[in-house]
Amino acid sequence: MVMFGFFKEKFNNLKEVVSNTAQNLVGNVVNAVGQEEEFSEFVLDDMEDTLISADLGVGYAAELVDNLRNQDKIKPAQVKDYLKTEFLKTLNEAGSNVLNFENGLNIYFITGVNGVGKTTLIGKLAYKFKNEGKKVLIAAGDTFRAAAEEQLDIWSKRAGADIVRRDKADPASVVFEAIDKAKAEGYDVILVDTAGRLQNKFNLMEELKKIKSVIDKKAPESLRECMLVLDANTGQNGLQQAKVFSEAVNLTSVALTKLDGSAKGAIVLAVAREMKLPVKLVGVGEKMEDLKTFNSDEFIEAIFQ
Numbered sequence: 001m002v003m004f005g006f007f008k009e010k011f012n013n014l015k016e017v018v019s020n021t022a023q024n025l026v027g028n029v030v031n032a033v034g035q036e037e038e039f040s041e042f043v044l045d046d047m048e049d050t051l052i053s054a055d056l057g058v059g060y061a062a063e064l065v066d067n068l069r070n071q072d073k074i075k076p077a078q079v080k081d082y083l084k085t086e087f088l089k090t091l092n093e094a095g096s097n098v099l100n101f102e103n104g105l106n107i108y109f110i111t112g113v114n115g116v117g118k119t120t121l122i123g124k125l126a127y128k129f130k131n132e133g134k135k136v137l138i139a140a141g142d143t144f145r146a147a148a149e150e151q152l153d154i155w156s157k158r159a160g161a162d163i164v165r166r167d168k169a170d171p172a173s174v175v176f177e178a179i180d181k182a183k184a185e186g187y188d189v190i191l192v193d194t195a196g197r198l199q200n201k202f203n204l205m206e207e208l209k210k211i212k213s214v215i216d217k218k219a220p221e222s223l224r225e226c227m228l229v230l231d232a233n234t235g236q237n238g239l240q241q242a243k244v245f246s247e248a249v250n251l252t253s254v255a256l257t258k259l260d261g262s263a264k265g266a267i268v269l270a271v272a273r274e275m276k277l278p279v280k281l282v283g284v285g286e287k288m289e290d291l292k293t294f295n296s297d298e299f300i301e302a303i304f305q
């Protein structure tokens with residue numbers, strides 16, 4: 001069946017994409033613990049260190065290890081099943097992985113620190129929505145960085161999407177204009193690009209709040225996702241970023257980029273546990289097609305291959 005073939009191909013690719021994460025997070029724990037008879041303090045310490053060095057986060061690693069202390073139902077030989085169950089629970093508790101979409105206008109507000117892959121993600125998303133037959137408008141809300149608008153212009157042409165850009169204008173006014181245009185011309189999607197760096201973090205957060213308040217005023221019913229883009233290689237720093245952005249703009253989900261080759265994919269689990277934010281999209285390369293929708297079951301199967 002065609003559908004099955006597609007699924008299978010995607011699944012094999014995901015296994016490759018997360019193979020370094022799988023080794024770090026699962027392989028190393030099983031190697032360190034699996035042969036032991038009991039969960040002695042020595043074994044538990046070793047397990048905790050291994051989980052922390054896989055970028056799972058200190059709190060989460062401690063919790064997973066504490067559950068194994070003073071119990072005798074789970075033996076070291078079952079550590080793989082134990083982690084699999086716990087990880088899946090964490091991901092499920094963070095919410096649905098399905099990208100929100102409804103009939104009418106859908107606005108995706110894309111945020112994140114500089115260089116994580118926001119603009120590339122917008123190019124990929126524009127391409128995905130265009131392939132689904134949607135009418136797509138990109139709002140060039142990064143008017144700070146030199147060449148940012150040109151970069152977005154190239155992506156919009158590649159994807160066959162339209163763009164609203166106003167050289168060096170106030171980003172909030174660009175988004176204001178994009179919403180007017182989208183409503184007047186019946187667009188299905190607006191993708192809002194934003195700056196990753198301004199003069200300082202305070203200014204960046206103020207600017208993001210201002211853009212968000214334009215959406216909240218003009219089209220509150222259309223804001224479908226307030227998404228944080230995280231680079232998979234930043235590991236635990238990503239968590240700190242998530243907290244700062246979450247306070248400013250009330251995030252709904254995460255896109256994890258550069259998962260290709262990364263050994264730090266455990267950040268998916270750390271963000272799910274600490275922030276209760278689901279990962280919805282994954283970037284696996286620099287090309288327009290290198291975007292995957294994230295699925296918790298598939299991810300868990302791939303890292304526990």
Ligand SMILES: Nc1nc2c(ncn2[C@@H]2O[C@H](COP(=O)(O)OP(=O)(O)OP(=O)(O)O)[C@@H](O)[C@H]2O)c(=O)[nH]1
Nearest residue numbers: 114115116117118119120196257258283284285286
């Ligand atoms: N390998 C890989 N590279 C990626 C991925 N996504 C983005 N990149 C690369 O990361 C670099 C930065 O991407 P941008 O999209 O410009 O990042 P940005 O967040 O918009 O950066 P600023 O506009 O400076 O804040 C580029 O060289 C991209 O090609 C990915 O999923 N995998």
Ligand SMILES: [Mg+2]
Nearest residue numbers: 118119142148
């Ligand atoms: Mg950018």
